[in-house]
Amino acid sequence: MISARAKGVRPVIFAFASLFAVAGGAGLCEAGDVKAGRAKAQMCQACHGLDGLSKVPDAPNIAGQIEPYFAAQLQAFKTGARKNEAMSLVAATLSDKDIDDLAAYFSAIEVSIGKLPAE
Numbered sequence: 001m002i003s004a005r006a007k008g009v010r011p012v013i014f015a016f017a018s019l020f021a022v023a024g025g026a027g028l029c030e031a032g033d034v035k036a037g038r039a040k041a042q043m044c045q046a047c048h049g050l051d052g053l054s055k056v057p058d059a060p061n062i063a064g065q066i067e068p069y070f071a072a073q074l075q076a077f078k079t080g081a082r083k084n085e086a087m088s089l090v091a092a093t094l095s096d097k098d099i100d101d102l103a104a105y106f107s108a109i110e111v112s113i114g115k116l117p118a119e
Contacts, residue, residue: 032067032097037105040098043090052109064111071103 041050044062049055052063062070076082077091078099094102 032071032100032102032104034101034104034108036097037101037103037108040094040102041105044102047086052106062106063109065103065106067103067107070106071099074099074102 038050044050045055047054047056047059048062052061052065054061073082074091074094075096077084077087078094080088091099
């Protein structure tokens, strides 16, 4: 019989295993070129902004995202493992190098937190 605590740990372990499987399936990202990523990010600015801060309600902020995670998500859009009409169209045009460069660029953006709610 599995304890209640063990049942609560299972989803967390599954989430980490899934993340590593996606990252591994995409090939852990190579060190991208931040300058090349900035140039490529021009195509992202309408929704995500060149600064990585969302410009439309349906687009997430991507500034400061962890580089391997960011690359894995772009690969998932490219392969169809993750679905979003706009991102699937954009990701389909990206080479693996483009993905690494974009991940390097957006992860290099420094994000600071101002006042937290209820402070």
